[in-house]
Amino acid sequence: MSASNVGKGIDRIDARLKVTGKAVFPAETGVANVAHAVVVTSTIARGRITTFDAREAERAPGVLSVMSHLNAPKLPGIDKKTSPNDRAHQLFQDDAVRFNDQPIAVVVADTLERARHAARLVVVRYAGSASTVDMTAELPRAYKPATSRFELDSNRGDREAGLAAAKVRVEQTYTTPTEHHNPMEPHAAIAIWHAGDRATLYVTTQGIFAVRDRFALLFGIPKENVRVISHYVGGGFGCKGSPWSYIAMAAMAAKLTGRGVKLVLSRQQMFSLVGHRSHTVQKVALGADANGKLTVIAHDVISATSRVDEFVEPAALQTRKLYACPNVSTSHRLVRLDIPTPTFTRAPGEAPGTFALESAMDELAYALGLDPIELRLRNYADEDPDEKKPWSSKSLRDCYRRGAEQFGWSRRTAAPRSMRDGRWLVGWGMATATYPAHQRAASAIARVRADGSALVQAGSQDIGTGTYTIMTQIAADALTLPLDQVRFELGDTALPETPNSGGSSTAASVGSAVKMAGLAVRKKLAEAAAADPRSPLHGLALDAIDAADGALFAKADRARRDPFAAIVARSGGREIVAKVDNREKADRKRYATHSFGAQFAEVKVDEELGVVRVSRFVGAFAAGTILNAKTAASQLQGGIIWGIGLALHEHTWRDERSGRIATRDLADYHVPVHADVPRIEIVTVDEVDPYVNEVGAKGVGEIGITGVGAAIANAVYHATGRRIRDLPITPDKLL
Structure with missing residues (x-):
């Protein structure tokens, strides 16, 4: 078999076009x-x-x-x-x-x-x-929407009984502001x-x-x-x-x-015209026994929507699944404001939701006198506690261990304000990361051409994540061709239909369709060779034929070899084509499918000025098969940078008198710049998942941001002894 391309840190296929200005974006179309x-x-x-x-x-x-x-x-x-x-x-x-x-x-x-x-x-x-754009004023009128794309409420066990059984409780409100994608x-x-x-x-x-x-x-x-x-x-x-x-x-x-x-x-x-991340107010109640075993988790979310439409920020969904606990309740409610309709924003729900849940878990760890990692391990969910399904794969323990080792967590002194670097207070914080692993229906077509090369097509879109590249890698491996013999095309509804690039699902969905199309056209090549008296493989059963380096061969005798180009030529010189309409992998329904990770942040705080700097960051992730080591690391780092923005910078401010956004450009709406971002170390835990989809990938576009806000807020508490529950953490909140 040919050497595998999947997993390697291959440069982006479209990189040269982009850096030379030859990649044509929609507005540049002539x-x-x-x-x-x-x-x-x-x-x-x-x-x-x-x-x-x-x-x-x-x-x-x-x-x-x-x-x-x-x-x-x-x-x-x-x-x-x-x-x-x-x-x-x-x-x-x-x-x-x-x-x-x-x-x-x-x-x-x-x-x-x-x-x-x-x-x-x-x-x-x-x-x-x-008009009103003040969410606080409208909280008493929060309501439950009549319809939603997910179950708004969940109840497992008895919330009140869980609270009564707790020896230690944390009950707090956490807020995240309106944010924009930019x-x-x-x-x-x-x-x-x-x-x-x-x-x-x-x-x-x-x-x-x-x-x-x-x-x-x-x-x-x-x-x-x-x-x-x-x-x-x-x-x-x-x-x-x-x-x-x-x-x-x-x-x-x-x-x-x-x-x-x-x-x-x-x-x-x-x-104003293309959505934003909702303002959220989240109440979290945790209870635990004296040994740190959770007795109750309650997470109630209110988010803001427009008067003309409804968008619910699903900020409590991860809370239903992340920890083993007998009594869990979650809810989602809305308030209507005179604002545009919110929409999906990177890791919708999980980004603000993990800030609240993982901040509360840190507060509980301090109340119990436990290391924050130890508290999470004592409540580790070996199966999905919500649906009572086994995980298709879960390597979160390894993420905690590998991330802590890389970060040096064992050197942490637990007491707040106990670590310093000259005039800077130093804080270390951590949090759990998680995101669902989706797969959606997708189609692809593979063509082996007269010269033995391949053209593979799927509608899809490359939103900057490297889709052109990973699809080329997947197709090349399925067809046993070198990368330079495969062309992948996307971005046109004239091509086979694929889902939106959202929910970290493109690699899993389109990638699986591309792989199956490649295997399907290989099967067609084998059928043509086996049926052709002129082929060295004539008469062989299909399971007796394999492929490598752009040719079929007999497993029992590799000298019996038939190049793709020769098979196409004997078939009249026309392309050999296979189209696949792929659906969600049947085994998936028996399993819970999630990516997991552990986030570790070091911050330095100037206690006289209230300035917070993230000085180190380590993220350890288990996300199934990593299709491209380079683009995956880039996505995970990018998510963490977004998390730094969530924690310290981003806040869309709306004038309550006029309803107009005052922070309407990148001069006033602050996002992290180079000076705000430290070296970010990414650890990927090897994880084989035979159930999640045909390529084994769980997606890495969004998990990187989850947990980051909490890890930084927890580090700020460790540094200063002040718990900030309202993002972003700006100097005024620490002075």
């Missing part, structure tokens, strides 16, 4: 005679438009159209959804204003500069209504209409097929009439996981003008 669109947004949080005056804008040079509620095309599918992931669209179908910075018009001109100029000439007057590439769409109500869309998206389906529903056309193309995505992190309004706006403007239209959101509009 389209003849394209017009440019600019979105005009509201300046109040709630009310109605009373006057909309576009006369001066329409007279401005180069302006082709000003679209508003007065002239926008009516959309037959505006109130319909294709999936629970769809968000309510704001598409000029009425004069209502539902949040500050809501789209109220689109100006289209022959150049971007002229469209921007004309957008400033639109005059709008409103009749405002009372991918490097802004959202963008180019829409082109063709004869017969057919459309081509170039879109920055994590789900080309979701965009296709939602678009077709909105405009009342068959989805076969819609082609969505997205070959490269400059980061998404969840905000590009849903088909947002701006895509339809570009298409509506293209209808009005009869030209292809490009619409690129400004950085400021990215804070």
Whole structure:
């Protein structure tokens, strides 16, 4: 057999194209005679438009159209959804204003500069209504949504009995603020209409097929009439996981003008038009006996949503599964505010949820006088305690051990304020990381060509994680070809259908389909050779034939060898093709499938200024088969950097009087920069999982952020003796 490519730290297939500027992102697509669109947004949080005056804008040079509620095309599918992931669209179908910075018009001109100029000439007057964006004021009106994509509540055992049995309790409230994704590439769409109500869309998206389906529903056309193309995505992190309004706006403007239209959101509009991470208020109650065995876990979450739509932040889901405990209850509730609808943000639910749970576990460890790792080991769940299923694989003990060894945890002195480095207080903290391992239906097609090389295709999308690369590795191994003999294509709804790139599921879902397509075309090659009297393998049973280095051979006699190219040539010189529609692996349903990890943080705190620096970080993870050591480490490091932002920096601030976001760009919305990020050491624990999916991978895009907020907050407590339960941990909270 050929040497395996899977697992190696292979450079990205698309790296040279990206660093030389030859990778074409959607907004850079060359389209003849394209017009440019600019979105005009509201300046109040709630009310109605009373006057909309576009006369001066329409007279401005180069302006082709000003679209508003007065002239926008009516959309037959505006109130319909294709999936629970769809968000309510704001598409000029009425004069209502539902949040500050809501789209109220689109100006289209022959150049971007002229469209921007004309957008400033639109005059709008409103009749405002009372609004609120203060979650604290609305907490008494929290409610349980009628529907949700997951079970909102869970109850195992008896919560009150568990609390009564506890010798030690921790009952605290933890909060996380609104946060924004801020991918490097802004959202963008180019829409082109063709004869017969057919459309081509170039879109920055994590789900080309979701965009296709939602678009077709909105405009009342068959989805076969819609082609969505997205070959490269400059980061998404969840905000590009849903088909947002701006895509339809570009298409509506293209209808009005009869030209292809490009619409690129400004950085400021990215804070209002494409979702955010919900503000959460989380109450956690833990109880334990004198030996540190948990008697109760209660985790109640309230998150904020918009008035027009519902998005529930699933922050207590990991709490149902992470620790062995007889009495566990969780709940999720919402409050409505005059804000845009939140959406998925990297590790939705688990990122803010593990901050609350793992901070509370640290508080419990101190109350019991136990090492934080020892407390977790005493409550280790050897099976999924929620569903009573065995784990498909679980190496969390190894993560604790390996991570602690790498970090030097045994040198920690337990007492707060007991470690120093000159004027800096030093703190060490840790937390558990976890994320579900998903697999979804996906299709792929593999073609062996006349020269023996292969073309493998699946719709999918590469959101910066290295999908082009790992799919090439998987396909090359399935086909026993060298990497340079395999081309992998994605990013087009004309290719086989795949799911959204979200939930850390692309490697597992698309990768499994790619592997099965490669094996299927190999089988076709073997069938052709075995049936062909001209082949050295003629007459052999399929199980007597193997492959290596682009050729089939007889297992009993490797000299009987038939190259792929020769088999194709004898078959008429046409490609040999196999398409696979892969489904969730049947064995999965008998198991609980999760990735796990352990996060270790060292912080240094200037007690006079309240400044917190993360000075060291170690993350140890078990995530099944690591498909590419280099891209996996990059994803895990990136998640940890996001966690540093969650813990110390990120906070979207909204003016309570106007409902307008004040931190609307990267000057005011703080994300970690190089000076904030220490050396991050990644430990990956070898883990073989035969049940999770056909490639054995659990996904690493999101687990890296989980637990990081708590590890840093726990380290800050160890350094200072002050427990910060409200993120981010800013200097004012320590002074």
